[in-house]
Amino acid sequence: xxxxxxxxxxxxxxxxxxxxxxxxxxxxxxxxxxxxxxxxxxxxxxxxxxxxxxxxxxxxxxxxxxxxxxxxxxxxxxxxxxxxxxxxxxxxxxxxxxxxxxxxxxxxxxxxxxxxxxxxxxxxxxxxxxxxxxxxxxxxxxxxxxxxxxxxxxxxxxxxxxxxxxxxxxxxxxxxxxxxxxxxxxxxxxxxxxxxxxxxxxxxxxxxxxxxxxxxxxxxxxxxxxxxxxxxxxxxxxxxxxxxxxxxxxxxxxxxxxxxxxxxxxxxxxx
Numbered sequence: 650x651x652x653x654x655x656x657x658x659x660x661x662x663x664x665x666x667x668x669x670x671x672x673x674x675x676x677x678x679x680x681x682x683x684x685x686x687x688x689x690x691x692x693x694x695x696x697x698x699x700x701x702x703x704x705x706x707x708x709x710x711x712x713x714x715x716x717x718x719x720x721x722x723x724x725x726x727x728x729x730x731x732x733x734x735x736x737x738x739x740x741x742x743x744x745x746x747x748x749x750x751x752x753x754x755x756x757x758x759x760x761x762x763x764x765x766x767x768x769x770x771x772x773x774x775x776x777x778x779x780x781x782x783x784x785x786x787x788x789x790x791x792x793x794x795x796x797x798x799x800x801x802x803x804x805x806x807x808x809x810x811x812x813x814x815x816x817x818x819x820x821x822x823x824x825x826x827x828x829x830x831x832x833x834x835x836x837x838x839x840x841x842x843x844x845x846x847x848x849x850x851x852x853x854x855x856x857x858x859x860x861x862x863x864x865x866x867x868x869x870x871x872x873x874x875x876x877x878x879x880x881x882x883x884x885x886x887x888x889x890x891x892x893x894x895x896x897x898x899x900x901x902x903x904x905x906x907x908x909x910x911x912x913x914x915x916x917x918x919x920x
Contacts, residue, residue, distance in 0.1 A: 654765075654768060656765065661739075661769075664739070664742065667735060667738065667739060670731065670732075670734060670735040670738065671735065671776075673731055674728075674731050674732050674735065674776075674777060674780070675780060677728045677731055678725050678728060678777075678780050678781060678784060679780075679784055681724050681725065681727060681728055682721050682724050682725065682784050682788065685712075685720070685724050686712050686788055689710075689711065689712060710792060711875050711876065711877045712788050712789070712791075712792050713789065713792040713793065714789045714792075714793060714798065714799065714800045714802070715799055715800065715801070715802035715803040715804075716803065716875070716876055716877075717785050717788055717789040717792070718785050718789075718803040718804055718805075718806040718807070719803055719806050719872070719875050719876060720875045720876075720877075721781060721784055721785040721788060722781060722785070722806040722807075722809065722810045722872045723872050723873070723874060723875050725780075725781045725784070725810065726810065726813060726869070726872050729777075729813065729814055729817045729818075730817070730838075730839075730842060732773050732774070732777050732814065732817075732818060733817050733818055733820075733821035733838065734821070734835065734838075735773060736769070736770055736773060736818045736821045736822050736825065737821050737822075737824070737825040737831065737834045737835055737838060738831055739769060740766060740769075740822055740825040740826055741825050741828075741829060741830060741831040741834055742831070743766075744829040744830075745830075745831070759915050759916055760912065760915070760916075762915070763911060763912055763915045766822065766826075766911075767908065770815065770818045770819060770822055771815065773818060774811060774814045774815040774818055775811070777814050778807065778810055778811040778814060781807070781810050782807055806872065809871045809872055809893070809897075810871075810872065812868065812871060812897065812900050812901075813868040813869070813871045813872060813900070815904065816865075816867070816868035816900045816903060816904055816907075817865060817868060819904055819907045819908065820838075820864055820865060820907060821838055822907075822911070823907050823910060823911055824837050824838045824841070825838075826911055826914065826915075827914070841865075842865060845860075845863050845864070845865050845866060848860050848863060849861070849863060849866050861892075861896075862899070864903060867896055867899045867900055867903055868896070868900045868903070870889065870892060870893070870896040871893060871896050871897065871900060873886065873889035873890060873893070874886070874889070
């Protein structure tokens with residue numbers, strides 16, 4: 650295991666595109682949350698006095714503890730496609746430069762090679778989650794006087810965000826693993842992401858919401874819209890919260906299926 654991690658680190662360290670995309674991830678997550686935060690602050694501070702008071706009573710402050718965990722997780726999940734692109738670039742780079750063959754020549758088994766890629770996906774998911782946690786804590790502490798001091802009450806969204814990220818990145822990995830070429834894999838992934846979103850919307854109104862079982866949507870349902878949005882559809886919000894546990898199970902099952910397919914293909918395909 651240590652050897653796998655060291656080898657993967659040597660590959661990442663000399664891969665400029667990885668660091669460039671990592672920088673984009675590091676900037677985009679704080680950026681989107683700052684935009685949401687400043688937009689909410691401006692609305693509360695510069696609205697008409699009576700209207701602002703009514704909105705505060707209705708919406709509360711989604712950027713205070715403990716609700717900030719949910720709000721920041723939801724906002725950050727919008728950009729989960731960026732670390733997905735990092736994963737696609739990283740695995741297709743293995744085939745572009747034939748380093749996967751060199752690993753086998755150097756004595757790795759096929760399963761060890763794929764286990765190294767699984768470690769990469771897990772590490773990127775953990776780093777992305779760590780960024781989310783840092784942002785949530787920062788925004789929460791900035792607004793701590795306006796909310797509850799029970800900081801960790803909704804910190805379960807840390808685990809939900811990690812599972813969602815890992816699920817998305819695993820699907821991105823499978824697509825990259827199937828197509829091997831970066832341009833094709835990126836095109837397929839982005840096309841599917843858009844197509845699935847359209848299918849989910851259609852199924853919501855025409856097919857008894859069966860779109861919730863589509864691969865990306867399964868983990869998307871782990872993090873419903875924030876509580877302040879739920880004020881406009883209380884029943885729908887309550888139902889989405891009630892279904893989280895089911896989607897945890899679905900997401901874990903999908904992860905197992907995704908990586909089982911990867912290992913199965915890896916055993917049978919030519920190098």
